[in-house]
Amino acid sequence: MNKDIMLQCEGITRTYHEGPQDLTVLDELSLTVHAGERVAIVGSSGSGKTTLLNLLGGLDRLTAGDIAIAGQSIKGMSEADIGRFRNRHIGFVYQFHHLLAEFTADENVAMPLVIRGMKRRDAREKARAILARVGMDKRAAHKPGELSGGERQRVAIARALVTDPSLVLMDEPTGNLDQTTAGRILALMDDVASSSRSAFVIVTHDTGLAAHQDRVMHLDQGHLVQQ
Numbered sequence: 001m002n003k004d005i006m007l008q009c010e011g012i013t014r015t016y017h018e019g020p021q022d023l024t025v026l027d028e029l030s031l032t033v034h035a036g037e038r039v040a041i042v043g044s045s046g047s048g049k050t051t052l053l054n055l056l057g058g059l060d061r062l063t064a065g066d067i068a069i070a071g072q073s074i075k076g077m078s079e080a081d082i083g084r085f086r087n088r089h090i091g092f093v094y095q096f097h098h099l100l101a102e103f104t105a106d107e108n109v110a111m112p113l114v115i116r117g118m119k120r121r122d123a124r125e126k127a128r129a130i131l132a133r134v135g136m137d138k139r140a141a142h143k144p145g146e147l148s149g150g151e152r153q154r155v156a157i158a159r160a161l162v163t164d165p166s167l168v169l170m171d172e173p174t175g176n177l178d179q180t181t182a183g184r185i186l187a188l189m190d191d192v193a194s195s196s197r198s199a200f201v202i203v204t205h206d207t208g209l210a211a212h213q214d215r216v217m218h219l220d221q222g223h224l225v226q227q
């Protein structure tokens, strides 16, 4: 395999068997993303964007095909192995943030580093530095319940990027943010893509955000078409 390839999806298919009729949402879809490359995925509601992100993050199982991240196939991994792999290689930004309510912003961001074995103090320091990058240094000691929606979103983005992951998966990362804050996030993503060589897959309806990425792929009828 080309070592510059960070994500390789080959013939991935996902059929839902729930409901009266089977529904094939992704139909032998293929996608290759290189280190440091950012790909936007656009498509109408119900086209399968969330399904694709869930598969890439190992949160859902393929019906057919294969996904390799940083050269490792995630297809045959056990749940425990996928959990460990996710912590080492993947950063996630979900639409609903999924921050831990009982921990402060900086503790939330430090968490994936601590899980990787970094000393608590070093992890907290690194978390504070990345929170400053997203304009959240003054709010770092607050819990998610004391933050606005856009602030929570910025904490989630900081948490996804703090580990320099091989692959960053984002679902509408700038959805709730004003233009200045969104600009800051884009600058941080640019930096992480070039310094950490992370590959990004970003699902969005925001044409401005999509146009800022290296490639825009349109998901339609289970397939990806380059725009």
Ligand SMILES: Nc1ncnc2c1ncn2[C@@H]1O[C@H](COP(=O)(O)OP(=O)(O)OP(=O)(O)O)[C@@H](O)[C@H]1O
Pocket (backbone or CB within 6 Å): 016, 017, 018, 019, 023, 025, 043, 044, 045, 046, 047, 048, 049, 050, 051, 052
């Ligand atoms: N667990 C499930 N069981 C059955 N069908 C499902 C399931 N999850 C999603 N679907 C269906 O699969 C299709 C794709 O859903 P998905 O959430 O991936 O779309 P999306 O592109 O993310 O949509 P949106 O932009 O509205 O969030 C939809 O028709 C949805 O109803």
